[in-house]
Amino acid sequence: MRATARLVARADRHGRTILAELRGESPLLLRQVPAAVGGVTVYVVGGAAGPLAGDDLRLEIEVGPGAVVRMHTVAASIALPGRPGAVSRMLVRATVAEGAALHWLPEQLVAAAGCAHTAESRVDVAEGAILHWRDELICGRHGEQPGHAEMVTRVDLAGRPLLRQSLTVGPDAPGWAGPAVLGGAAATGSLLVVNPVGPAEPPAVCGTLARLPLAGGAATLWTATAPDAHTVRSYLAPAAIAIPSDREDDQAARAE
Numbered sequence: 558m559r560a561t562a563r564l565v566a567r568a569d570r571h572g573r574t575i576l577a578e579l580r581g582e583s584p585l586l587l588r589q590v591p592a593a594v595g596g597v598t599v600y601v602v603g604g605a606a607g608p609l610a611g612d613d614l615r616l617e618i619e620v621g622p623g624a625v626v627r628m629h630t631v632a633a634s635i636a637l638p639g640r641p642g643a644v645s646r647m648l649v650r651a652t653v654a655e656g657a658a659l660h661w662l663p664e665q666l667v668a669a670a671g672c673a674h675t676a677e678s679r680v681d682v683a684e685g686a687i688l689h690w691r692d693e694l695i696c697g698r699h700g701e702q703p704g705h706a707e708m709v710t711r712v713d714l715a716g717r718p719l720l721r722q723s724l725t726v727g728p729d730a731p732g733w734a735g736p737a738v739l740g741g742a743a744a745t746g747s748l749l750v751v752n753p754v755g756p757a758e759p760p761a762v763c764g765t766l767a768r769l770p771l772a773g774g775a776a777t778l779w780t781a782t783a784p785d786a787h788t789v790r791s792y793l794a795p796a797a798i799a800i801p802s803d804r805e806d807d808q809a810a811r812a813e
Contacts, residue, residue, distance in 0.1 A: 558607075560585045561615045564599060566657075568623030577621075585614055596625025601663065603632060608647060610639030610673050618651040620659045620686075630663040633695070633786075636706060638671035645674045653680070658687035662795070665693040665746070665786050668726060672704030677711075684715040685753050689795050693746030695786050696726050696739070705729045712749060714774040720749060722778075740765075742782035744789040751776045761800040766792045768800055 562581030569575050574596045581587040586602040601616070608614060620626050636645060653659045666676055682688050692710060697703040705727035712720040724745070726733040734741055742765065753775050761768045765782045783789035 558584070558609070558612045559614075560612075561617070562587050562601070563617040563619075564626070564628075565619045565621070566597060566624040566626045567621040568657075572623060574624040574626065584608075585616055592627070596627060596658070598627045598629070601628065601630045603630070603634070606635070607637055608634065608645035608674060609637050610645050611643035612639070612645040612647075614645075614647045616647075616649045618649070618659065618661075620651070620653045620657040622654040623656045624654075625658045627660040628662070633664040633667050635667045635669055635698075636672040636674035636704065637669050638673070638704060643673065645672070647674070647676045649676075649678045651678075651680045653682045653686040653688055655683040655685040657683070660689040660795070662689065662691050665695050665744075665790070666706070666708070667695040667698060668703035668706035669698055670701040670704050672706060672727075674705070675707045675709070677709045680710075680712040681716075682712065682714045682719070682751055686751065687753070688712075688749065688751040690749040691746065691793055691795075693744070693786070693789055693793065694724065694726065696734075696743050696745075703727050710747075710749075712751075714751060714776065717773055719751070719771055719773055719776055720778065722747065739782055743784055744786050745782045746780070746789050746793050748779040748793045748795065749776065750779070750795070763800045766800070 560582040562585035565578035566574055567577045579587050584603045588600050588602050590598050592598040703726050707725045709723045739745055758777055767780050769778045771778055781789050781792035
């Protein structure tokens with residue numbers, strides 16, 4: 558199956574975000590829902606099972622100057638086996654203009670046994686834009702080993718490389734479950750935050766949650782591993798994310 562979906566957001570003369578284009582094909586169906594705050598909120602609705610090996614899916618996101626977009630998926634994506642030797646692919650390409658904001662916060666990707674799947678993200682962020690970009694991978698359904706899954710993320714800020722990250726799990730990736738990679742964890746993920754007005758944050762590690770400031774811009778990468786999907790999500794929820802010592806410092810500052 559081949560499918561393409563596209564979202565284009567613009568800010569009107571009153572500063573309100575409008576969707577100039579919103580279209581999709583099964584299984585990539587886009588649905589706008591009422592937004593609790595400013596901007597627009599769009600969900601990706603899976604119109605079919607999968608992705609199945611052999612599927613080629615593409616999602617294009619364009620956020621114009623001053624527009625604010627929040628994107629979610631209604632459920633986890635389960636990469637499933639298909640015809641022998643075939644690979645399923647999901648490509649997300651996004652551009653975020655100056656003064657715009659994109660919050661890409663989908664549900665997790667589950668690499669089911671026997672799958673062969675590649676998930677790739679390519680993001681271009683202009684100077685002065687805001688980006689929240691989350692990727693999460695669950696290694697197999699309950700009680701099973703994962704198939705082959707590769708996640709690749711490429712983010713450029715103001716035309717310069719900001720992040721190049723990849724992870725491969727499954728039978729064709731020796732050592733993926735060892736201490737140098739996931740350390741036996743069944744769930745992993747990352748949250749990239751690009752915020753030109755955010756405070757600088759030093760590197761920090763708390764258990765399996767790590768914070769790493771990135772060179773070349775006001776950007777921070779959070780990474781985590783966990784035994785299950787619920788725990789890794791609790792680490793990478795943007796509203797709650799913080800190293801415990803940070804919370805203690807904030808509490809002490811308020812007490813003073």
